[in-house]
Amino acid sequence: MLPVPVAELKPNTYAYESRPMVKATGFREYDARWLFEKEINLMGMQALGMGIATLMRERGVRPDIVVGHDFRGYSAAIKMALVTGLMAGGVRVHDIGLALSPMAYFAQFALDVPAVAMVTASHNDNGWTGVKMGIERPLTFGPDEMGRLKEIVLTASFREGSGSYRFVENFQEQYIADLTNRPRLSRPIKVVAACGNGTAGAFAPRVLEALGAEVIPLDCELDHTFPRYNPNPEDMKMLHALRDKVLESGAEVGLGFDGDGDRCGVVDNEGEEIFADKVGVMLARDLSALHPGCRFVVDVKSTGLFATDPVLQENGAVTDYWKTGHSYIKRRVNHLDALVGFEKSGHYFFNAPIGRGYDDGLVSAIAILDMLDRNPDRSMADLRRALPRTWGSPTMSPHCADEIKYEVVDRVVERFTAMKENGETIAGHGIADLVTVNGIRVVAEDGTWGLVRASSNKPELVVVVESPVSEERLHAMFHAVDAVLRENPEVGDYNQTL
The missing domain is CATH 3.40.120.10 (Alpha-D-Glucose-1,6-Bisphosphate, subunit A, domain 3)
Structure with missing residues (x-):
């Protein structure tokens, strides 16, 4: 049985090669992301595989899972570490090799397999790794599954078993055939x-x-x-x-x-x-x-x-x-x-x-x-x-540590809520509405709005603004939202702005 993972180990040491390292913040809202070698090691990925296998058995899911990996220099090795953990937990692994995430999702249907674990850091910069997971097609994990998986892995509450492995040859051809088996474009x-x-x-x-x-x-x-x-x-x-x-x-x-x-x-x-x-x-x-x-x-x-x-x-x-x-x-x-x-x-x-x-x-x-x-x-x-004209921003992400970003968003929600209750304005206009289903979307009376939420997969906040009135109102809303963010010293520089 693998020992309880630790949050930090120094690379190129005996401990790093003999103990699993898993930083808790890598368990995000609906998938997992870590900086490889700094926040997770290969034994940590084995622990994650055993955790997924244990969760599948807890939830009564048939012990079959599709795995694949993206094109990063370290993804294949990470996937095989994950595979060893899955097998040690009693799961039958169906490996489709180098793949897109949707190819792995398609494999759940094409191979009649209930679960998926796709090794990918998606669009994150090099150095990141992660896993997109699901045990009920076509769905992927939400906070409930991620919370339980985190608990299993960090406490090493694993169930051992005897799994198996098979490589599915040329699965990419099945995926391509599924997409192209339809009428061609007319031009x-x-x-x-x-x-x-x-x-x-x-x-x-x-x-x-x-x-x-x-x-x-x-x-x-x-x-x-x-x-x-x-x-x-x-x-x-x-x-x-x-x-x-x-x-x-x-x-x-x-x-x-x-x-x-x-x-x-x-x-x-x-x-x-x-x-x-x-x-x-x-x-x-x-x-x-x-x-x-x-x-x-x-x-x-x-x-x-x-x-x-x-x-x-x-x-x-x-x-x-x-x-x-x-x-x-x-x-x-x-x-x-x-x-x-x-x-x-x-x-x-x-x-x-x-x-x-x-x-x-x-x-x-x-x-x-x-x-x-x-x-x-x-x-x-x-x-x-042909669309009605609006002025919108790209997704803008100021740095904010994983350990504090949700607390910062809670503060921002409280600040905008107080502004509305006190009859204050935002960018010179009254506040018409606050949408708090995910962070906060503050809507001015002229329809211009700004959103602040915590990123689900990186140590960042997410800021988006839009105005149906003018580019000037777009910029005014951004500066108003940013002014509230700057009340929180934990908020850093943006990756891109207007």
């Missing part, structure tokens, strides 16, 4: 596919070409050093590179995929970088015309257009605003039987008849190409301009 839409040298580079160009698109690859060669930029379609550096390639090539659209392929960012034919929530409104318009009266779920970081857009209202679409996070939105989509769930981060959850309820950047890309195919006389820029 060869010219698309730039940007992958940031991440895992999606091995699959995205091939899938889009198989559907009849003319693909211009950008940074699709796999390189786990990420030499140009981090593969994150919310990162302006990646979006700028995608914009430049679209304008250079005359493409109809640019599609950017994150490190593990479950998100897709968009640049239109005029080089405009369209934030994912606005793309979501465009898709919702397209899909609600095909499915009148359908329901959508969106996260609290997303544009207010989902509630006010006249086309969605005319099509009878109903939108539910919910907590940010792929696990939360996925569960809400499943619970409400919504057609699609949209996150500003670019996670889209297409339910039947389009998808299986999990987030897949390639399914999102296909939906965007289908939308263009159904509108041959309108460009991506035309579809963007």
Whole structure:
């Protein structure tokens, strides 16, 4: 039996190689993220595997699990450490090898396996690792499962067993066939596919070409050093590179995929970088015309257009605003039987008849190409301009330590609540509403709003602002929200701002 993990060990020592190290803050709200070698070691990953196996047995889940890993220099070794823990806990492991996260989710259905553990740090910088987990397809862990897993691992409350291992050869072909076994596009839409040298580079160009698109690859060669930029379609550096390639090539659209392929960012034919929530409104318009009266779920970081857009209202679409996070939105989509769930981060959850309820950047890309195919006389820029005008920010993340970030958000919630109760203004306007389903979204009387929440997977806060009035009001709201944040000395510098 593995000993109780410790929070810190010095690398290149006997203790580091003979004891599991697991920092408690790596257990996030709905997945796990650690700095490898600083916050977790290989024996710590074994402990995590035994913890997942123990939780499966506690919950009465059939002991079969899919595992895969992303393209980072250390991910394969981390996955095998996880596998040894799963096997020691009595689980039968089905290893699909190098994969996208949605490929692992698909494998749960294709291989008839109830559970998944995908080794990936998604869009996090190099040095990070993590695991996206689920034991009830198509759902991934929420706070309840993560809390119990954390307790099992940190107390070494493991159940031992006798598991097994098999490698599933060429599973990638099954995944690609599932995506491409459908009618081809009616015309060869010219698309730039940007992958940031991440895992999606091995699959995205091939899938889009198989559907009849003319693909211009950008940074699709796999390189786990990420030499140009981090593969994150919310990162302006990646979006700028995608914009430049679209304008250079005359493409109809640019599609950017994150490190593990479950998100897709968009640049239109005029080089405009369209934030994912606005793309979501465009898709919702397209899909609600095909499915009148359908329901959508969106996260609290997303544009207010989902509630006010006249086309969605005319099509009878109903939108539910919910907590940010792929696990939360996925569960809400499943619970409400919504057609699609949209996150500003670019996670889209297409339910039947389009998808299986999990987030897949390639399914999102296909939906965007289908939308263009159904509108041959309108460009991506035309579809963007057809939306009511709003001014929105990218997702902005000031540093805040994991140990204190939730307390800071609680303080911010209390501050804005007191401001509203006292009749104070925000950026010169009265406070019309406070939405506290996830952090706080403070809404001014003119509809301009600002959101503050804790990041679920990094030592950061998350700030988003939007105004339906003007760019000036956008900036005013940002400065007002930031002024409240600066009352808390634990809040550091932003990764990007307006």
